[in-house]
Amino acid sequence: MKTILAYAPSEQQFLPVPPLGIAVLSQYLNEKGIENNTVDLELELWLSLGNKSSIYASKPLEELDINELPVDRLINCLKDYEIVSFSLMGKRQIPYIVSIAKKLREANTKLKYVIVGGAFFNKDNAIDIITKWRGIIDFAVVGEGWYPLYELITKLKGKEQIFNIPGVAYWNEEEGTQYCNNVQWDGA
Numbered sequence: 001m002k003t004i005l006a007y008a009p010s011e012q013q014f015l016p017v018p019p020l021g022i023a024v025l026s027q028y029l030n031e032k033g034i035e036n037n038t039v040d041l042e043l044e045l046w047l048s049l050g051n052k053s054s055i056y057a058s059k060p061l062e063e064l065d066i067n068e069l070p071v072d073r074l075i076n077c078l079k080d081y082e083i084v085s086f087s088l089m090g091k092r093q094i095p096y097i098v099s100i101a102k103k104l105r106e107a108n109t110k111l112k113y114v115i116v117g118g119a120f121f122n123k124d125n126a127i128d129i130i131t132k133w134r135g136i137i138d139f140a141v142v143g144e145g146w147y148p149l150y151e152l153i154t155k156l157k158g159k160e161q162i163f164n165i166p167g168v169a170y171w172n173e174e175e176g177t178q179y180c181n182n183v184q185w186d187g188a
Helices: 020-031 041-048 072-078 091-106 123-132 146-157
Strands: 003-007 037-040 083-087 113-117 139-141 168-172 176-179
Touching: 003 020, 003 041, 003 072, 020 037, 020 083, 020 146, 037 041, 041 072, 041 091, 072 091, 083 091, 083 146, 091 113, 113 146, 123 139, 123 168, 123 176, 139 146, 146 168
Parallel strands: 003 037, 003 083, 083 113, 113 139
Antiparallel strands: 139 168, 168 176
16 A cells, blocks of 8 residues: 655644654654655645745634645645555644545545644544544554554555554544553564
């Protein structure tokens, strides 16, 4: 399954450096035999808007409508991937990743799984995002991410059942939101 790690846009440009986290995760996954690509969607969005921010950049978070965000051109960066994993640093990125994932699913692209993770996530907000956006976001990774993300992608590629991966939240139709709180990883 083609995999991409994407730094999620926010239009706030609150980090003056490229998203180092996805580069480190990408290298780790490559070393473990999982080929992947990376993309900085914050930069892609800015470039697609003619090197400026949209009208949504100055709106409060509560006023962002996921159906109106300017993400259509970003879909082209992700449409050929079956696994899209978004890295989030803050709450402001959530409407953008929900909008992108929703439009990817509606466009009948190759997308099979949406994974979110990054510095923003703890157990509580991982469970919240999986519960609120089930059907759009499939998995939320808590913590540093490299081992849980590797385990998760390995199981997805092998079509294995997903359960008890430390630091991963997901929706189970029979039991609701699931989260394995055990953060002791063997073999990392």
